[in-house]
Amino acid sequence: MNAAGEQIVQASGVRMGYGDVQVLNGVDFTVASGEVSCVIGPSGSGKSTFLRCINGLEPVLGGSLRVLGEEVGHTLRGDRYHPWTPKEFAAFRRNIGMVFQRFNLFAHHSALENVACGPVHVLGTPADRARTLAMEHLDRVGLADHAHKRPHQLSGGQQQRVAIARALAMNPALMLFDEPTSALDPELVDEVLEVMKGLAVEGMTMVVVTHEIAFAREVGDWLTFFADGVVVERGRPRELLANPGHQRTRAFLSSVLDPKEREESR
Amino acid sequence: MRTEPITDASGRPIPVARTWHWGRWLAAAVALAVAARLAYLMVGNPNLDWGKVAEYLFHERILSGVWVTIEISVLATVLGLVLGVLVAIMRLAHNPVLSGLATFYIWFFRGTPVLVQLIFWYNLAFLFPELVLKIPFTMIGVKWDTNLVMTGFTSAMLGLGLNLAAYFAETVRAGIQAVDHGQTEAAYALGMTPAKRMRVIVLPQALRIIIPPTGNEFISMLKTTSLVYVVAGHDLMTNASQIYKANNLIMELLIVASLWYMLMTAVATFLQGRLERRFGSEAVRLVRGGGLAARILPKVTA
Numbered sequence: 001m002n003a004a005g006e007q008i009v010q011a012s013g014v015r016m017g018y019g020d021v022q023v024l025n026g027v028d029f030t031v032a033s034g035e036v037s038c039v040i041g042p043s044g045s046g047k048s049t050f051l052r053c054i055n056g057l058e059p060v061l062g063g064s065l066r067v068l069g070e071e072v073g074h075t076l077r078g079d080r081y082h083p084w085t086p087k088e089f090a091a092f093r094r095n096i097g098m099v100f101q102r103f104n105l106f107a108h109h110s111a112l113e114n115v116a117c118g119p120v121h122v123l124g125t126p127a128d129r130a131r132t133l134a135m136e137h138l139d140r141v142g143l144a145d146h147a148h149k150r151p152h153q154l155s156g157g158q159q160q161r162v163a164i165a166r167a168l169a170m171n172p173a174l175m176l177f178d179e180p181t182s183a184l185d186p187e188l189v190d191e192v193l194e195v196m197k198g199l200a201v202e203g204m205t206m207v208v209v210t211h212e213i214a215f216a217r218e219v220g221d222w223l224t225f226f227a228d229g230v231v232v233e234r235g236r237p238r239e240l241l242a243n244p245g246h247q248r249t250r251a252f253l254s255s256v257l258d259p260k261e262r263e264e265s266r
Numbered sequence: 267m268r269t270e271p272i273t274d275a276s277g278r279p280i281p282v283a284r285t286w287h288w289g290r291w292l293a294a295a296v297a298l299a300v301a302a303r304l305a306y307l308m309v310g311n312p313n314l315d316w317g318k319v320a321e322y323l324f325h326e327r328i329l330s331g332v333w334v335t336i337e338i339s340v341l342a343t344v345l346g347l348v349l350g351v352l353v354a355i356m357r358l359a360h361n362p363v364l365s366g367l368a369t370f371y372i373w374f375f376r377g378t379p380v381l382v383q384l385i386f387w388y389n390l391a392f393l394f395p396e397l398v399l400k401i402p403f404t405m406i407g408v409k410w411d412t413n414l415v416m417t418g419f420t421s422a423m424l425g426l427g428l429n430l431a432a433y434f435a436e437t438v439r440a441g442i443q444a445v446d447h448g449q450t451e452a453a454y455a456l457g458m459t460p461a462k463r464m465r466v467i468v469l470p471q472a473l474r475i476i477i478p479p480t481g482n483e484f485i486s487m488l489k490t491t492s493l494v495y496v497v498a499g500h501d502l503m504t505n506a507s508q509i510y511k512a513n514n515l516i517m518e519l520l521i522v523a524s525l526w527y528m529l530m531t532a533v534a535t536f537l538q539g540r541l542e543r544r545f546g547s548e549a550v551r552l553v554r555g556g557g558l559a560a561r562i563l564p565k566v567t568a
Contacts, residue, residue, distance in 0.1 A: 055455060057451060057454060057455065086459050086460050087459055089454070090454070090457045090458060090459045090462075091457065092457075093454060093455055093456070093457040094456075094457035096455075097455075098452075098455035100448060100451065100452065100455075102448055103448075104446075104448035104449060104451060104452035105452070106449060106452065106453075106467055106471075107446075107449065107471060108470050108471050117456065117466070118456040118457065121456075121458060121462055121466050122456055122457040122458055122462075163452075166452075166456070167455075167456075170456060170457065
């Protein structure tokens with residue numbers, strides 16, 4: 001665990017794009033240890049891309065992105081930043097858990113093997129020990145009874161909980177959630193959010209890209225609104241949802257919140 | 267086809283008329299006539315000695331030829347499969363040099379006839395009378411006489427294996443590319459290196475696409491080995507041809523060889539069917555249970 005208040009993610013002016021298309025136009029963003037930072041914004045606003053930059057799945061092309069004390073993708077040696085080798089990327093990602101919108105469980109492994117996979121193949125944990133630990137992680141997300149099922153035998157909500165357990169098995173210092181409930185049937189959303197709430201309560205540092213405004217309000221320490229590849233505004237969730245400072249934020253919130261929720265926000 | 271009578275409005279059962287498949291009867295009659303004529307021409311042919319066919323069917327040299335054919339087929343297929351996986355991975359590598367080399371390899375070996383390749387390996391001694399393997403700038407190394415190394419057998423294995431690898435690499439590439447990219451991202455997010463991701467996550471899942479065609483490749487290989495007779499590899503075709511060159515029973519020995527090829531193909535087809543049932547329809551679930559895959563895969567991928 002990190003000392004409270006220590007900066008885990010520090011982004012300043014992060015830029016990223018494909019060819020002529022700019023996806024991120026200078027993102028400023030910070031997350032301190034133990035904080036839950038929720039990110040909202042219209043699709044195509046760059047929020048998922050930014051999340052994927054944090055663990056180096058997408059390359060940062062401009063600005064500076066420091067995560068867990070390292071400039072993502074480069075190491076300063078002498079008077080130059082040297083690009084990371086695949087090995088250095090791999091070593092960096094060990095400390096960062098990621099949960100995907102489409103779960104991405106390993107299709108040829110059981111739930112238990114999915115969770116044990118990281119420790120066994122990345123950390124070199126002995127198989128027996130890894131399976132015992134994996135069982136504990138599955139138990140924690142309420143899926144000990146389903147340990148030997150394949151991903152296709154599990155519901156979406158169960159798959160996503162296995163995916164969270166798989167990420168936690170690596171003992172990460174930071175957890176990234178990329179729209180973890182967007183691919184789920186509505187009745188399965190809560191079981192995943194409950195697990196995430198539990199993590200937040202235990203003090204896990206989390207960055208959550210989501211459309212679940214209620215979750216952001218209740219669990220988030222900070223709420224960031226993305227649009228057009230930049231951070232439009234950032235604030236305490238309740239304040240930002242009740243009094244958005246920008247027209248774009250207001251327009252977005254009125255499109256995603258139903259009237260009852262809007263009432264609650266005030 | 268319905269045989270039960272249909273009850274009409276007044277409750278009377280009325281039988282259903284029989285369908286006459288005139289097309290089938292006609293086709294059967296034509297086929298039978300042609301087959302009978304061919305059989306008569308072959309069996310009753312005074313120029314074809316069926317007694318000799320029976321005599322040579324289990325001739326010692328024919329049997330040893332069958333064995334060599336199986337050996338070359340198996341070894342060349344194994345060489346082709348292993349090398350094919352390697353070439354496919356190189357082909358997909360980000361390293362432009364590796365990828366370019368693999369593309370060149372595939373182009374070269376698919377672009378030249380396998381017959382030419384066989385003759386080339388067999389005659390390698392014309393280019394390099396000695397094969398030398400040594401550490402540069404030292405005297406440490408080994409040296410062979412090319413003619414002793416490049417026998418009919420080894421040049422057959424090399425030629426057929428290297429050629430298969432080029433074709434098989436494309437199959438493997440298709441299998442690897444069919445695995446959802448999300449699997450790769452999840453593997454990277456866990457902290458796997460590209461090599462580990464390939465070995466632990468992607469290849470095991472690509473196998474369900476890669477494995478079924480291997481049966482086909484092997485069956486095809488069984489018969490392609492007959493080309494080996496140009497380099498005198500002592501396979502079935504070589505031995506059969508050497509016998510008929512001596513006794514002039516060309517047709518009889520071609521029939522003997524064909525019967526053996528058909529038997530080998532039948533056995534291989536049976537095995538292929540089982541392989542496909544295990545891997546093809548089972549799709550991604552291939553490692554479940556205590557099956558063959560479950561026993562082999564952990565060893566391969568551990």
